[in-house]
Amino acid sequence: MEDIEDKAVLRARDFWAAIVLMAVSLFFLWKTSEIPLFGGNRAGVSSAAWYNSAAIVPLGIFIALFVLSVVLLVITIREGGAQRALTSVGIGWDRVEALRFVTLAVILFSYIACLVPRVDFIISSGLLITAMIYGYRGGDTARMKLAAGILFVAGLYALIRHLPQAEWAAHDDDWLVLALWLALTIWVLVQARADRVLRFVPVIAVVAPIILVTAMAFGFRQNIPNRGGLLFEHIQYHYYVTLRPLWRD
Amino acid sequence: MEFVFSQLAGFGEAFVALVIDPLTYVYLIVSVFLGITFGALPGLTATLAVTILTGFFGNKIPLDYSLIALLGAYVGAIYGGSYPSILLNIPGTAASAATAMDGHPLAKAGRGGEALGLTTTASFIGTLIGTVALLIFVWVLLLISQNIASPEKALLALFGILLSGTLMSEDLVIKGWIAGLIGLAMAMVGLDPLLSEPRYTFGWSYMLSGFQVVPVLMGAFAVPQIIDGMRHMEAGKLVANPGRILPNMASIRRYLPTISRSGVIGTGVGALPGVGEDVAGWVSYGVGKSVSKEGHKFGKGSIEGLLSSETANNACIGGALIPLLVLGIPGSPPAAALMGAFKINNVIPGPTIDPAIILRVVAIMVLASFTMFIMGLFTARVFIKILRIPQTVFLPIVMVLTAIGSFSVGGGINDLYLMLGVGIVAYFLNLLKYPIAPLVIGVILGGLFDETFRRSLLISQGDLMVFVSRPGAAILLLLNVSLILSQFPAVQRGFRRLRRKPA
Numbered sequence: 239m240e241d242i243e244d245k246a247v248l249r250a251r252d253f254w255a256a257i258v259l260m261a262v263s264l265f266f267l268w269k270t271s272e273i274p275l276f277g278g279n280r281a282g283v284s285s286a287a288w289y290n291s292a293a294i295v296p297l298g299i300f301i302a303l304f305v306l307s308v309v310l311l312v313i314t315i316r317e318g319g320a321q322r323a324l325t326s327v328g329i330g331w332d333r334v335e336a337l338r339f340v341t342l343a344v345i346l347f348s349y350i351a352c353l354v355p356r357v358d359f360i361i362s363s364g365l366l367i368t369a370m371i372y373g374y375r376g377g378d379t380a381r382m383k384l385a386a387g388i389l390f391v392a393g394l395y396a397l398i399r400h401l402p403q404a405e406w407a408a409h410d411d412d413w414l415v416l417a418l419w420l421a422l423t424i425w426v427l428v429q430a431r432a433d434r435v436l437r438f439v440p441v442i443a444v445v446a447p448i449i450l451v452t453a454m455a456f457g458f459r460q461n462i463p464n465r466g467g468l469l470f471e472h473i474q475y476h477y478y479v480t481l482r483p484l485w486r487d
Numbered sequence: 488m489e490f491v492f493s494q495l496a497g498f499g500e501a502f503v504a505l506v507i508d509p510l511t512y513v514y515l516i517v518s519v520f521l522g523i524t525f526g527a528l529p530g531l532t533a534t535l536a537v538t539i540l541t542g543f544f545g546n547k548i549p550l551d552y553s554l555i556a557l558l559g560a561y562v563g564a565i566y567g568g569s570y571p572s573i574l575l576n577i578p579g580t581a582a583s584a585a586t587a588m589d590g591h592p593l594a595k596a597g598r599g600g601e602a603l604g605l606t607t608t609a610s611f612i613g614t615l616i617g618t619v620a621l622l623i624f625v626w627v628l629l630l631i632s633q634n635i636a637s638p639e640k641a642l643l644a645l646f647g648i649l650l651s652g653t654l655m656s657e658d659l660v661i662k663g664w665i666a667g668l669i670g671l672a673m674a675m676v677g678l679d680p681l682l683s684e685p686r687y688t689f690g691w692s693y694m695l696s697g698f699q700v701v702p703v704l705m706g707a708f709a710v711p712q713i714i715d716g717m718r719h720m721e722a723g724k725l726v727a728n729p730g731r732i733l734p735n736m737a738s739i740r741r742y743l744p745t746i747s748r749s750g751v752i753g754t755g756v757g758a759l760p761g762v763g764e765d766v767a768g769w770v771s772y773g774v775g776k777s778v779s780k781e782g783h784k785f786g787k788g789s790i791e792g793l794l795s796s797e798t799a800n801n802a803c804i805g806g807a808l809i810p811l812l813v814l815g816i817p818g819s820p821p822a823a824a825l826m827g828a829f830k831i832n833n834v835i836p837g838p839t840i841d842p843a844i845i846l847r848v849v850a851i852m853v854l855a856s857f858t859m860f861i862m863g864l865f866t867a868r869v870f871i872k873i874l875r876i877p878q879t880v881f882l883p884i885v886m887v888l889t890a891i892g893s894f895s896v897g898g899g900i901n902d903l904y905l906m907l908g909v910g911i912v913a914y915f916l917n918l919l920k921y922p923i924a925p926l927v928i929g930v931i932l933g934g935l936f937d938e939t940f941r942r943s944l945l946i947s948q949g950d951l952m953v954f955v956s957r958p959g960a961a962i963l964l965l966l967n968v969s970l971i972l973s974q975f976p977a978v979q980r981g982f983r984r985l986r987r988k989p990a
Binding site (some may be wrong): 248251252255259266269270273274287288289290291292293294295296299300302303306307309310313338339342343346347349350351354355359362364366367371374375378435438442446449450451458460461462465481 | 543548658659661662664665668669671672675679681682683686687710713717718730737877879880883884885887888890891894895901903904906907910911918919920936937940941944945947949
């Protein structure tokens, strides 16, 4: 019985997916029309014939995608997906699951798009690890909201204050994120009386990013995000000025 | 005979060169350990292990060492999936799903240690069978592939995407094909390979070079896993005391025909483009159930069932490397990640690959399987302890690993945006039961398909008969058309009628 219900939900989702896919393939077919297909002429120079055009393969791909989306739409209509999708919410996501996804999307977006380019990698990753473990361990929605809220505030501040790349080296956002991380850590430790695993969160949140970032920067000598970050610039300075001469000399 | 001796001599040289280099052991032990850990933790997969290590080792160390790290992790992760399958009844990786069917009942009956010992041995033998097949068939296919020109390459790339879409689909086959087309479409972004015409760049200079493979892999495999795994789950009940973990040689001898058959099936399935270890495990399990005298015991704690799936999924690794090395078409999702590592090292797998690389891959596979065997027997208790780490604790660390790995390969923040975008799309595709492997294979093979398809037409002045006039191309075209037609309801009905008639 549950399988039938799952399949009905899946077909309702497929119905919407087929419509999105049709729209996407039509949009890209229109974009493909901007690529010369039948021997376009640019600045008096004739470009390739149809069979060598840069548009021929994408054209085939998007036509095929459109056709398959139509077939999928027909299948979903035949199997009752359209009816379900149009008569009720139908896509089978309850409130908790929707909240879980939205809060995670906020956390990941804030971390990748706002914090990693602008804030010290150790600090931003420490905050991410603390917030994610605390927020999603136990399945409590209030915790999820708190974790997402903290990342959102940190990310929004960094984004608004230092949007252009020229300002990414500034440190005021690093200080704010550090303060938020410390505050959340204290809160997590207060809550840790009821959950033994939470006691280890501060250790994991500090050790994991430091090991990763130092291994990448000094072990593999690779570029890492935000080399001039609040903590990493000191680590880098002492590595090259204090530590490295010990074995170089 | 001369060919066999020259092969063995070449393999011997590569093997000795690896054995006498102390750094080999450092990379091997670390990577196999990480691989088993990734495999053992439910929520992390073999593909993710190879993808994340590609971000770390892909282009930062010499190719030889990065191959050791990636192949070690690949072998370790496929084996590591058996731990939670047996002890928790939760497959660590999709490849070990069939292992849980008999592994867990054995553990519940107090034979967990024996089951782990047997899977360790079976995985070891399976990997060796796949590796031997790799050593032999790769050369035969390399000789054949010398005659492969643009039409065959284009049709082969298409066949890989179609086949992967067909076999990896959990729900409708059409979804696998759509996923493959999305991957192909993603590969069209950037300057086209023949005329340098910009396509779908939206005026953004970053897009001119197209989508980078590693951020796409990280996004496709890591981000959905993280989003899906960050939920509260009651820890599975670990079987209290699995007992002594030792290979039961009497059982191994008794079931040697099963192990050999499963090894051959695993290698064969692995050699199919884009079809992974999970399919190999289930196919072998299914064959075992139908041919075995103990078929009725499968699913109730049968050692033969356990060996069928566990040998095949590890043998699949060697098989998956055959099309990767010979044709540049990954045989499984982790092999697609491996292809990403080759690409960022400027090594183009295919008919023009340096034969020394193939011999080194074979030597690394042999060493990796030995390392896995030894670690499996002597450090199993460590991995059993690792099983207790909750997903919500290790997945945030995986997110940080993914971010730094993705950033360091391309060195740009745009790669992180790409990774996140692909990740969100892949999450929804997962939710809608679209397989991700055809998408990734489409991204990887899209450039090859575009270039060779248009080159074929250019050579023939637009004559489509170029895809029929060459025997190899005609066969491949027939395979592609048959694969598509086989999914048409009318054709399926016709086949069913035909099957009924003789009966």
